[in-house]
Amino acid sequence: MRFGLADHQYGxxxxxxxxxxxxxxxxxxxLVDPLVTTFGPDLAVVTTRFRYAGTGxxxxxxxxxxxxxxxxxxxxSEPTDPPTGSGTPT
Incomplete structure (x- = not known):
């Protein structure tokens, strides 16, 4: 599954x-403020913001x-409203 900015793909x-x-x-x-969270050696979730021609x-x-x-x-995704919070991971 991939959810894109204006699209999605299954499979x-x-x-x-x-x-x-x-x-x-x-x-x-x-990329801005990437955060990698691992769950053992076989699984990782990455959260990050990115910039070019806007932000996402x-x-x-x-x-x-x-x-x-x-x-x-x-x-x-691209946020429709300005984000709230410090923008710094805790």
């Missing part, structure tokens, strides 16, 4: 088709499989 086939049709990310994209946030979940580490679910 590997839909995600592969979507990725193949997308242009490369714009130059200048960077993303949360991929990584799992170690027999073929290597893979994102098994992801959420990407």
């Amino acid at each position: 590997w086939d839909e995600q592969r088709r979507w990725r193949a049709a997308q242009p490369a990310l714009p130059v200048g994209r960077w 946030r993303q949360t991929p979940t990584w799992v170690r499989l027999s073929v290597g580490r893979r994102i098994v679910t992801a959420h990407v």
Whole structure:
């Protein structure tokens, strides 16, 4: 499952088709305050904000499989209202 800014894909086939049709990310994209939370050696959840042509946030979940580490679910969004809080992870 991948939730994008204006799209969503269910399953590997839909995600592969979507990725193949997308242009490369714009130059200048960077991550802000990434936070990696691990649950043993085989699972990690990453939360971060990103910037380029606006701001957004993303949360991929990584799992170690027999073929290597893979994102098994992801959420990407752009906030519609200014965020509240300090913006610093605690």
